[in-house]
Amino acid sequence: MARALRPVGYLLVGLVWTALALVVLGLGPGILVYLAVDGTMELGGIWADLVAQPSEMVAFCLVVPLLVVLWGPGVLWYLPSASWPLALLSFVYVARSLNPAYAGERLSRTTRVGRGRTIGLPTVGGVALSLQPVRDTALTRFLMRFYVSGWLPDGHMFLAMLPAGGGWLLAVVGLARDVPGPARVALLVAAAALVVWSVVLGRRAWRRRFDGATAPARAGSVSDLSPGERRARLAELNSRREARQRRSSRG
Structure with a gap:
């Protein structure tokens, strides 16, 4: 019964996310988009009051x-990365739950x-990060990078998204x-120039964290990595090791 309900459960979770x-x-x-389409917002009265x-x-x-700060790193990066990857992962599990190979x-x-390592309100204990794949594929690894970026933020991406926050405000x-x-x-x-600046800085921060594009990452020394980078690398290594163990046990 539990296996039969898995597609429904993951579908509901995916719709919520x-x-x-x-x-x-x-x-x-x-x-x-709303402000551009509506075209009725005026700032003269607000400025006069100020x-x-x-x-x-x-x-x-x-x-x-x-x-x-709130709209740059927060609304434009961390919150999206903490939500849409979980939605897509849930839909991946819906498809897998219908596949006999995963039965x-x-x-x-x-x-x-x-405690204190994830985004969100302070908690008494640790935070549970769910919907991580048991069996890795290229798609789930891709989604998990955004997942980690959203739930385990690092300082490099925070700084990278600050210009985008300024660009959002200028656009308003x-x-x-x-x-x-x-x-x-x-x-x-x-505003567009600031967003482009954030894209450039964000790409560097992304590569620094996940692709080893900078010197510390290429060196491969854990001591050279930030706490967020160490957590991301450890999670990826654990996931790969578990996948190899499952393949060997099935073999």
């Missing part, structure tokens, strides 16, 4: 860096990591209809 991923998408690029109230201007200046084995596993201002045409163009071009 898909809904969460869509919410995150709406908070990031979705807001910009100028008239010095205390509100001070609060605004304090909020801007916070928005850059006699577990499809996913859960590991626990120490540039899409206001009361912004003069030349200023709007300048703001949107600057």
